[in-house]
Amino acid sequence: MQWTGGKLDGTVANAGTLTASGGPWTLAGTLTNTGTSAGTSAQTIYAGAGGATINNQGQLTLNAGAVLSLASYTQTSTATLTIGVNGTSVGEIVTTGAVSLAGNLVILLSGTFVAGTYLIIDNGSSSPVSGTFSSVTVNPSTHHATVHYAGGAGNDVTVTLS
Numbered sequence: 816m817q818w819t820g821g822k823l824d825g826t827v828a829n830a831g832t833l834t835a836s837g838g839p840w841t842l843a844g845t846l847t848n849t850g851t852s853a854g855t856s857a858q859t860i861y862a863g864a865g866g867a868t869i870n871n872q873g874q875l876t877l878n879a880g881a882v883l884s885l886a887s888y889t890q891t892s893t894a895t896l897t898i899g900v901n902g903t904s905v906g907e908i909v910t911t912g913a914v915s916l917a918g919n920l921v922i923l924l925s926g927t928f929v930a931g932t933y934l935i936i937d938n939g940s941s942s943p944v945s946g947t948f949s950s951v952t953v954n955p956s957t958h959h960a961t962v963h964y965a966g967g968a969g970n971d972v973t974v975t976l977s
Contacts, residue, residue: 871896871918877906879925887912888936892949894918898935900976901926909937913945914972920948922960922974932963936972943970 868887869875871894877883879901888910890896895918898906908914914936938944944964951974953960959977966973 879904892917897921916946
């Protein structure tokens with residue numbers, strides 16, 4: 816399904832490929848992803864309104880500079896979150912509610928890579944992140960990543976890249 820801006824309301828189940836382009840987009844409801852969801856532009860902004868949540872059971876990719884803004888984010892053990900990093904720009908999830916993690920994290924480096932610590936999940940709730948990623952992969956594999964689940968303001972997810 817091609818999502819070229821606008822609003823998705825209610826409950827959306829993606830079992831194939833959901834490609835978001837030409838945004839901004841508003842998700843008002845719940846997206847259950849068992850397939851592949853990806854933003855095609857570094858300027859992609861997903862604006863979750865009205866308590867929007869994502870239950871990622873498949874592949875979710877946020878290119879460098881993309882921001883996914885939600886009420887809550889859940890990632891199951893079968894899922895993979897791919898975060899793009901290009902220079903000092905990074906894909907990021909911003910939530911106002913619960914964050915529950917499992918599955919895989921892939922860091923995709925491109926362009927001029929700058930070593931440092933990057934905020935990848937900005938947890939706006941007072942609750943800590945629940946769970947951890949079971950595996951972390953950096954591409955290209957010549958670099959190393961360390962994930963911190965109490966980073967940033969103390970309940971955010973950051974990754975230190977070297």
